[in-house]
Amino acid sequence: MARKSGARGRRNTASEEPKSQGKGSETPENDEGNPGGAGEWIKSIVIAVVIFLVIRFFLFQTFVITSGSMENTLLVGDFLIVNRAAMGSHVPLTDLRIPGYSEPRRGDILVFDPPHEDTLILVKRLVGMPGDTLEMRDKVLYLNGEARDEPYVVRTNQPDYSAPDMRWQLEVLLGGPRDDYRPSRDTWGPLVIPPDRYFMLGDNRDTSLDGRTWGLLEAWRFEGRAVAIYFSYNRGSFLPFPWLREVRWGRIGDRLR
Numbered sequence: 741m742a743r744k745s746g747a748r749g750r751r752n753t754a755s756e757e758p759k760s761q762g763k764g765s766e767t768p769e770n771d772e773g774n775p776g777g778a779g780e781w782i783k784s785i786v787i788a789v790v791i792f793l794v795i796r797f798f799l800f801q802t803f804v805i806t807s808g809s810m811e812n813t814l815l816v817g818d819f820l821i822v823n824r825a826a827m828g829s830h831v832p833l834t835d836l837r838i839p840g841y842s843e844p845r846r847g848d849i850l851v852f853d854p855p856h857e858d859t860l861i862l863v864k865r866l867v868g869m870p871g872d873t874l875e876m877r878d879k880v881l882y883l884n885g886e887a888r889d890e891p892y893v894v895r896t897n898q899p900d901y902s903a904p905d906m907r908w909q910l911e912v913l914l915g916g917p918r919d920d921y922r923p924s925r926d927t928w929g930p931l932v933i934p935p936d937r938y939f940m941l942g943d944n945r946d947t948s949l950d951g952r953t954w955g956l957l958e959a960w961r962f963e964g965r966a967v968a969i970y971f972s973y974n975r976g977s978f979l980p981f982p983w984l985r986e987v988r989w990g991r992i993g994d995r996l997r
Contacts (some may be wrong), residue, residue, distance in 0.1 A: 800824060801964055803851055803863060806975075809942035809949065810863060813849070813892050814966075817975030818991065820863070822851050822964040829964070837960065844869070844938060844959065849966040849996050852940070856954040863966060864950050865892075868931075868939025873914060875929030876952075879945065882929075896946045900926040908955045925952060969994045 803820040814820070828840035844850065848866045867881065867888075868874045875882040879895055882888065902924040910917040914930040923929075925946070933939055937956040942948025951957070970993070974986035 801851070802970075803861070803966065805863070808947060809944050810849070810865070811894055811944040813865075813943045813996070814863065814969075815972065815988070815991070817973045817988070818969050819971040820851075820966045820996075821968045821970050823967050824964040826965045827959075827962050844962060847997075850940070851963040851966060852957060853961045853963060854954060855957065855961070861963065862940075864940035864942050864948070866938055867941045868933045868951070868956075870933055870935045870937060872933045872939070873929075874931050874933065874939055877927055879926045881941075892943050894944045894946075898946045900924050903953060905953045912956070923952070928952060966996050968996060 801822040801824050803822050805814045805816055805818040805820070808816055826840050826842050827844060828838050844866055846866055846869050849863060850866055851861060851863045854860055854862050867883075873884050880887050881890060902922055906923040906928065909923050909928060909931055910921060912931045912934060913921060914932050931939070933956065936959055938959070939956055940951045942950045969991050972988040972991040973983045974988065975982065977986045979985055
């Protein structure tokens with residue numbers, strides 16, 4: 741048919757081609773090129789959102805350092821990856837908690853919900869475990885009677901001070917409460933850490949508001965273990981776009997121990 745000449749042959753050829761395109765070409769393109777249409781797009785978005793929420797709430801979290809209480813271990817402008825699965829995580833909108841695969845360890849850098857402020861999230865170092873006896877004498881930390889080697893700690897010449905909030909320590913003071921007990925930032929204890937309680941300190945000891953003031957933590961307050969720095973820049977810079985111009989390349993990828 742396609743090789744016939746003459747007007748009739750051309751008319752037949754012209755009338756057959758549109759039918760072939762309409763039934764044989766356009767319909768398969770819609771079926772194969774866009775198999776599910778809007779439904780497939782919605783399904784893909786829902787799956788992506790679910791994966792993101794699972795990672796965000798149960799596996800990993802990001803955290804930005806905004807204060808100098810952990811210098812020089814962590815600097816203002818460090819972006820952290822926090823392992824939420826290590827010690828378990830809360831199920832949103834419930835009182836349930838998924839168990840973790842490890843326990844808090846002395847020396848861990850942990851992200852947690854402090855007891856003195858509901859909307860605040862902090863990061864400090866775990867220095868006191870349940871059953872430990874902790875004491876500080878003139879800025880030196882003692883664990884079970886022995887001085888701790890803490891090469892990560894920053895100390896300054898700022899004068900010592902005492903605050904009324906530190907009086908919570910009377911509840912766990914070795915030997916019981918004493919009328920003459922006057923804890924200060926640099927000298928306090930000995931404190932006996934009760935079961936299921938933990939004591940946190942900042943590495944920048946003279947500027948850190950930490951367990952010395954607001955007390956002990958329950959295990960359920962831990963949000964996760966800080967494991968690495970994935971980005972860092974000089975957040976205090978006065979230059980425009982410091983997150984581009986003052987990136988701390990040498991800190992990116994550093995693991996925290």
